Amino acid sequence: MKIKSLELINFRNYEKLKIKFGEKWNILVGENGAGKTNILEALYYSVTTKSFRTSKLDNLVKNSEKEFYLNLEFLDDDIEILSSIENIYKKTENYKKAQKNIKLNKSNIRLLELLGIIPFIFFVPDDILVIKGDGENRRKLFDFILYQIFPNYKFLFNRYFNVLKKRNLLLKEIKQKNINVPYLESWDENLIDLNVKIFQKRCELNNILNEKLSDEKNILFFDKKIKVQYISIFLKQNLNVENYNELYDFFKEELNKNYEKDKILGFTSKGIHRDDWQFFYNEKDIKFFGSQGEMRLFILLIKIILSDVIFEYLRKRPILIFDDIFSELDIFNTKILIDACDKHNLQIFITTVDIDKLKINNLFQNAILNIFNVKNGSIF
């Protein structure tokens, strides 16, 4: 995928702006508060109708304005026809009822139709939580990739959490009222089925990711051994992960075994909502042994490899949206990262306050750079 241009009207600190992007490196340079991250946020909104830094989307509308407009023009990998995604966001009295209008090539589309048109991977400084934080951060990362590569994953996922919520409500009621319900059959059949299906998809992603990470070329290139270990109740047994029935029976037994405990707890203690991942950097758990910079590089490299996974499934190269990736990386690791991006032939959008550090050390060598100087909501 190649983003050709982005037009912004009344978005954050931009009144009206159109930027034409280059095919490879697009580097937004400027002082703190200039509006660099706002451009990445506009890109992100264009392909998701969300922000990566706030759930209050009214904040995205320029102060004292009522709506913003974004127009993203792009080319698919093989098709030389320019397409456009236009977004209008209108504030209303009640922010929960704000109006979102999305158009693909001038025709209205729904949000579900938008997702997946432009696959992307993003990195924000808070991503360090993927390593340091709790399991939810890691599940989010991998589920986000799974949404993109398997069209029905989001559907399975939403249904799972619906069923889980209902089952938990019932467990809570049983606990509070001390009533005797022998078995939650109707919820459980659904829950078991969804557990198995989601587990199988996560397993598939985990396998393909590790295959790529253990590729000799990548090990040499990264100068480190990187491994990701998926942790799931299903993997503790010697089960055939491709055998649906075997997994189904195993999990049914687990739910049964834990039913008394779940009634006391008032929630479901086993299931894919408790899955996790462990990350190894030169065979050590990076959470406990890695430095801040190593953790950053680790997540970035995982994300670049994940972009390869996305390409393998969709035959579309995702765009990379990286906010402030070079802070905390030394010259050596910055070079590894730049070369990894270059090698994967991706279009990249990054921000930095200090382009000189990169230029003086000649880190980009022959890479094709497009540099945008950002100042007070304008670009030079």
Ligand SMILES: Nc1ncnc2c1ncn2[C@@H]1O[C@H](COP(=O)(O)OP(=O)(O)OP(=O)(O)O)[C@@H](O)[C@H]1O
């Ligand atoms: N709705 C809005 N209307 C007008 N200005 C806004 C709005 N929301 C944010 N801003 C302004 O945008 C600027 C922040 O922009 P942004 O986060 O893109 O900065 P940045 O260039 O990424 O800075 P840093 O290097 O510190 O990350 C701030 O000056 C902020 O006041």
Ligand SMILES: [Mg+2]
């Ligand atoms: Mg910023």
